[in-house]
Amino acid sequence: MHELTLVQSMITKISESAAIQGIQHISRINLVNGKFSGANTEALLLAFSLFKDIPLFKNAALEIEEPEIIAMCNSCHKEFIVEAYLFRCAYCSQNNVKIASGQELYINYYEGE
Ligand SMILES: [Zn+2]
Numbered sequence: 578m579h580e581l582t583l584v585q586s587m588i589t590k591i592s593e594s595a596a597i598q599g600i601q602h603i604s605r606i607n608l609v610n611g612k613f614s615g616a617n618t619e620a621l622l623l624a625f626s627l628f629k630d631i632p633l634f635k636n637a638a639l640e641i642e643e644p645e646i647i648a649m650c651n652s653c654h655k656e657f658i659v660e661a662y663l664f665r666c667a668y669c670s671q672n673n674v675k676i677a678s679g680q681e682l683y684i685n686y687y688e689g690e
Contacts, residue, residue, distance in 0.1 A: 591687055606637055606688075609682065611678065612645060618641050646676065647678045659679070
């Protein structure tokens with residue numbers, strides 16, 4: 578599972594950061610997972626549940642935001658939200674578009690003490 582590797586990496590990064598800051602219990606993790614990131618939110622949550630036996634993450638809640646896919650039209654240069662993975666300009670109906678955002682996957686912030 579691709580998501581397991583992603584969550585493993587997130588756990589490692591937060592563990593390192595928490596160690597530096599002297600944080601012993603994480604209470605909340607906010608992750609941004611764009612709708613075109615390739616990672617499935619349900620699978621990320623499931624993968625995260627496998628790490629709950631690590632004391633640092635025992636009481637941590639994982640929140641995942643899912644920003645829309647935004648594309649820009651190369652013909653009319655307008656930006657629009659991509660619905661249902663339909664990569665066609667909402668203004669001029671051209672297929673000549675590029676992804677502006679929605680591919681992001683990153684730790685927005687975490688909280689703990
Ligand atoms: Zn257009």
